[in-house]
Amino acid sequence: MMRKLLLFFGFLALVTSARGADAGAIVSISNIKNIVPGYTGSFDVVLNSSSTEYYTTLGLDVQLPDGFTYTGYTAGALLTESHASNIFPSDQGNNTSRFSSYANPTADFTAKQGVLLTIHFTVDAAATTGTAWVKNASFTLGTESCYATDASAELTVTNVLTLDEDATEAPMAGSNLNVKINRTLYADRWHTIVLPFAVSASQVTAAFGAGTQIGYFKGYTFADPNISVNFEARTEMAAHTPYIIKVPATIDGFTVEGVDITTLAEGEVPQVSYGQQVGSGKNKHYEDNEMIGTYVTETVIPDYGLFLLNNQFMFSKGNSKLKAFRAYFSFYDAEYDSSAREFIINFDDTVTGISNVSASTLDADSDVFNLSGQRVTEPAKGLYIRGGQKLIIK
Numbered sequence: 379m380m381r382k383l384l385l386f387f388g389f390l391a392l393v394t395s396a397r398g399a400d401a402g403a404i405v406s407i408s409n410i411k412n413i414v415p416g417y418t419g420s421f422d423v424v425l426n427s428s429s430t431e432y433y434t435t436l437g438l439d440v441q442l443p444d445g446f447t448y449t450g451y452t453a454g455a456l457l458t459e460s461h462a463s464n465i466f467p468s469d470q471g472n473n474t475s476r477f478s479s480y481a482n483p484t485a486d487f488t489a490k491q492g493v494l495l496t497i498h499f500t501v502d503a504a505a506t507t508g509t510a511w512v513k514n515a516s517f518t519l520g521t522e523s524c525y526a527t528d529a530s531a532e533l534t535v536t537n538v539l540t541l542d543e544d545a546t547e548a549p550m551a552g553s554n555l556n557v558k559i560n561r562t563l564y565a566d567r568w569h570t571i572v573l574p575f576a577v578s579a580s581q582v583t584a585a586f587g588a589g590t591q592i593g594y595f596k597g598y599t600f601a602d603p604n605i606s607v608n609f610e611a612r613t614e615m616a617a618h619t620p621y622i623i624k625v626p627a628t629i630d631g632f633t634v635e636g637v638d639i640t641t642l643a644e645g646e647v648p649q650v651s652y653g654q655q656v657g658s659g660k661n662k663h664y665e666d667n668e669m670i671g672t673y674v675t676e677t678v679i680p681d682y683g684l685f686l687l688n689n690q691f692m693f694s695k696g697n698s699k700l701k702a703f704r705a706y707f708s709f710y711d712a713e714y715d716s717s718a719r720e721f722i723i724n725f726d727d728t729v730t731g732i733s734n735v736s737a738s739t740l741d742a743d744s745d746v747f748n749l750s751g752q753r754v755t756e757p758a759k760g761l762y763i764r765g766g767q768k769l770i771i772k
Contacts, residue, residue: 443533448475
């Protein structure tokens with residue numbers, strides 16, 4: 379009996395010593411994305427610590443539910459390059475992977491709260507909603523180890539893949555997907571758009587409404603003092619091809635069903651290049667330019683790039699930005715870069731709008747406010763404030 383008691387108290391002392399360094403290590407699962415059959419999903423393993431010191435190593439198990447297959451991981455911002463290069467995942471069976479880092483004990487994590495790992499996985503066609511776990515999480519603090527309580531989160535399978543205009547990475551490939559784009563399109567206003575999948579004429583009508591107009595970029599025509607930006611009418615959209623679009627009624631997001639997402643080769647961007655310069659002087663036909671799209675937010679529009687803002691073209695000063703699934707126009711000509719010009723939207727040989735163009739530091743998607751400080755989603759003619767600057771809509 380005495381031997382058993384000694385063993386018990388010895389074990390208790392060991393546990394107390396090991397956990398004594400634990401000043402509040404908590405792991406959790408967050409930022410769950412793309413739980414769609416046939417697609418690649420992900421979630422973040424997050425650490426929150428109230429310790430006064432920084433952890434130096436980690437070890438934890440990630441268990442996925444049936445129907446989910448682990449494909450890889452990305453080291454989070456909490457881990458230094460030394461940690462990230464010394465993580466060795468191992469298959470533990472039962473759909474579980476063990477992640478362990480070995481680094482110099484003086485190599486602290488970069489912070490006490492944040493993402494440790496992003497876990498990537500495929501969702502099988504027959505997968506159903508299940509629970510993911512982070513188990514047996516341990517961290518080194520000084521010379522001692524501390525442990526965190528197991529954490530879980532439900533991975534809810536859906537048949538709609540949601541892509542957001544604030545996306546920080548391009549979509550991955552997938553087949554026969556129903557895709558929702560979180561982006562507002564306003565009625566009777568030209569917007570730029572680029573999608574990583576093709577959209578047929580019937581899908582255009584279903585997603586955007588009957589009477590939607592789509593324009594394919596066909597270069598510029600100079601006719602002093604105007605510059606015509608030319609577009610050819612289309613009824614459908616090709617993948618990775620920028621267009622302008624005008625919808626008949628305002629829509630807060632849109633869904634396109636049964637599409638195949640494809641990806642571009644590394645270094646490629648979705649764009650349209652049209653023609654070459656024709657003629658010379660003030661009436662030259664200057665077509666050697668591009669309409670360039672983006673799938674990630676905060677895309678910087680270079681100097682003299684044009685973007686659409688409330689049916690007006692604006693010049694970028696090199697720090698205007700676009701959100702995802704939009705496009706800008708490359709434009710530079712020494713004869714025209716120093717003064718405002720009138721740009722005409724020429725849609726299928728019909729002039730649909732004229733705007734005075736001036737240099738701007740505004741983002742293409744900055745919020746618009748009236749002079750009372752109220753946000754305005756569909757500004758009419760008048761004076762507004764956008765990005766701290768005056769905006770006149772004529």
